[in-house]
Amino acid sequence: MLTFGLLLTVGVFFWIYFLWSRRRLYMLHAKVPGPLGLPILGIAAEYLILNKRKMTTRTKYLDMYGSTVLLWVGPDPFVVTRDPKIAEEVLLSSECINRSSHAADAIARSAGDGLFTLKGPKWIERRKQMNPTFKHNILLSFLPIFNAETKTLVSLLDTYVGHGEKEILNDIVRWSFRIATQTTVGTDIKHEENFKNDTILRSYQSLLQLMTMNVLMPFTQNKIISTLCGYEDQRMRAASNIQKMITKILDKKLNSKPEGTSQPEINSVINRAIELFRNGQIPYEHVQGECSSIVVAAFETTGLTVCHTLTLLAMYPQYQDTVFEELKDLFPTAGDFEVTYEDLQKMVYLERVLNETLRLIPSVPFAPRETLQDFRLSNGVLIPKGVTIGIDIFNTHRNPEVWGPDAAKFNPDNFLPDNVRDRHPYAFLPFSKGKRNCIGWKYGLMSSKLALAKILRNFKIRTSFRYEDLVFVDNIGMKLAQSPGLDFQRRT
Numbered sequence: 137m138l139t140f141g142l143l144l145t146v147g148v149f150f151w152i153y154f155l156w157s158r159r160r161l162y163m164l165h166a167k168v169p170g171p172l173g174l175p176i177l178g179i180a181a182e183y184l185i186l187n188k189r190k191m192t193t194r195t196k197y198l199d200m201y202g203s204t205v206l207l208w209v210g211p212d213p214f215v216v217t218r219d220p221k222i223a224e225e226v227l228l229s230s231e232c233i234n235r236s237s238h239a240a241d242a243i244a245r246s247a248g249d250g251l252f253t254l255k256g257p258k259w260i261e262r263r264k265q266m267n268p269t270f271k272h273n274i275l276l277s278f279l280p281i282f283n284a285e286t287k288t289l290v291s292l293l294d295t296y297v298g299h300g301e302k303e304i305l306n307d308i309v310r311w312s313f314r315i316a317t318q319t320t321v322g323t324d325i326k327h328e329e330n331f332k333n334d335t336i337l338r339s340y341q342s343l344l345q346l347m348t349m350n351v352l353m354p355f356t357q358n359k360i361i362s363t364l365c366g367y368e369d370q371r372m373r374a375a376s377n378i379q380k381m382i383t384k385i386l387d388k389k390l391n392s393k394p395e396g397t398s399q400p401e402i403n404s405v406i407n408r409a410i411e412l413f414r415n416g417q418i419p420y421e422h423v424q425g426e427c428s429s430i431v432v433a434a435f436e437t438t439g440l441t442v443c444h445t446l447t448l449l450a451m452y453p454q455y456q457d458t459v460f461e462e463l464k465d466l467f468p469t470a471g472d473f474e475v476t477y478e479d480l481q482k483m484v485y486l487e488r489v490l491n492e493t494l495r496l497i498p499s500v501p502f503a504p505r506e507t508l509q510d511f512r513l514s515n516g517v518l519i520p521k522g523v524t525i526g527i528d529i530f531n532t533h534r535n536p537e538v539w540g541p542d543a544a545k546f547n548p549d550n551f552l553p554d555n556v557r558d559r560h561p562y563a564f565l566p567f568s569k570g571k572r573n574c575i576g577w578k579y580g581l582m583s584s585k586l587a588l589a590k591i592l593r594n595f596k597i598r599t600s601f602r603y604e605d606l607v608f609v610d611n612i613g614m615k616l617a618q619s620p621g622l623d624f625q626r627r628t
């Protein structure tokens with residue numbers, strides 16, 4: 137009896153200590169509205185099990201409580217916003233340059249350390265070091281790869297003509313993976329057996345799946361849970377496949393003479409990382425980490441963007457026809473043609489459609505930031521150090537206070553210059569914005585536009601799937617519960 141009493145007292149003491157140590161988080165809830173959810177679990181069960189990570193979970197609470205809410209997911213509070221003004225304050229602040237630890241750790245475990253995962257001053261330094269890799273002239277040197285790989289994709293899509301509706305996400309992702317790897321580690325990769333037979337692509341996809349799970353359910357990052365569930369094995373196998381291949385390419389380059397600065401490839405990610413390694417500025421593992429994580433960041437995002445644009449245009453034939461007219465003026469003859477940078481600049485309507493797609497179906501729906509220090513918002517709310525503030529890109533893009541009552545409707549005119557001018561600059565942020573925005577945003581837009589131009593000039597695309605029936609699922613890279621099939625007809 138005495139032992140039980142003692143245990144109870146110790147238990148109560150620890151519980152009170154636990155609550156006391158977290159008092160600032162509970163005080164935050166007094167300032168930022170949101171549902172309490174279940175004890176310990178918060179809204180985790182509703183989000184993960186009941187709603188199967190549907191985007192509508194966050195939308196519901198943002199509609200109920202206002203554009204900035206506090207959501208408890210498990211024992212952790214997340215401040216989530218769809219308010220462009222708050223997004224701007226967060227994304228421009230030096231106190232919020234770190235990606236949330238859950239996200240950074242999950243990515244580092246699978247893809248290694250690099251720009252994507254580094255924190256604080258180390259990230260600032262690395263960003264400066266890697267920025268030259270994405271300069272305009274470097275991107276221009278990638279155009280032959282974009283053109284060649286898109287030609288292969290168009291030939292494949294041509295075999296689908298007359299075969300009814302086909303799911304093409306995997307084909308498009310294979311295209312984006314092939315350009316992401318060649319532009320990151322060089323075209324030598326095309327000769328690797330594991331690349332040709334898609335083993336490396338499957339390894340990357342497997343890692344992405346694990347990363348998403350680790351980010352959305354952080355308890356799966358626990359080594360024991362991960363090993364027991366077989367995830368650790370899966371991760372090790374995929375990571376080792378990728379590491380072996382990158383090491384092979386890397387060692388070949390390291391054992392050859394440094395390339396002259398006049399070579400356009402000098403600033404491709406691998407060459408830049410090797411240069412930094414040779415100068416003693418970054419460790420060897422980070423050369424591998426940079427190559428691996430840039431491919432992760434590049435391929436799924438770009439593939440999803442192209443696939444979603446084709447899907448929306450299949451649902452809205454009137455807009456597809458306008459795009460086609462623009463392309464036909466630029467490329468009078470169907471079939472294969474080279475797309476130049478100047479051509480891309482002339483695709484004004486296609487760009488509007490692309491932006492509208494990224495608004496309604498952003499390939500990255502959520503950008504989580506962790507406060508480095510206590511951080512005060514302009515509305516007076518103090519966000520304690522270590523709390524995650526999530527910029528809800530998906531819901532910012534559909535915020536009716538910004539986009540009006542038709543916010544959820546597909547309307548490329550949202551990107552007419554007059555409409556853009558009148559909107560808050562942080563109302564549209566598919567590549568995030570501010571200090572830690574997407575380093576590859578121009579690359580993503582250029583490659584997507586080029587692929588869309590070649591596909592839409594050659595095919596009329598249809599689907600029986602309705603826009604209203606799309607179901608959006610939270611993921612590192614946006615997921616549709618069901619991917620609509622597309623039907624291809626040749627254009628002349």
Ligand code: HEM
Nearest residue numbers: 252433434437438441499500503566567568574575576580
């Ligand atoms: C349409 C395609 C793309 C979209 C929609 C996209 C979107 C984004 C977003 C929203 C972020 C910020 C994520 C966060 O804050 O948590 C990001 C970061 C990043 N993206 Fe992209 N991205 C695309 C293509 C690319 C490409 C092609 C590359 C590289 C070739 C790339 C490399 C990166 C890197 C390295 C970061 C991290 C930057 C840093 O932390 O400094 N992305 N991207």
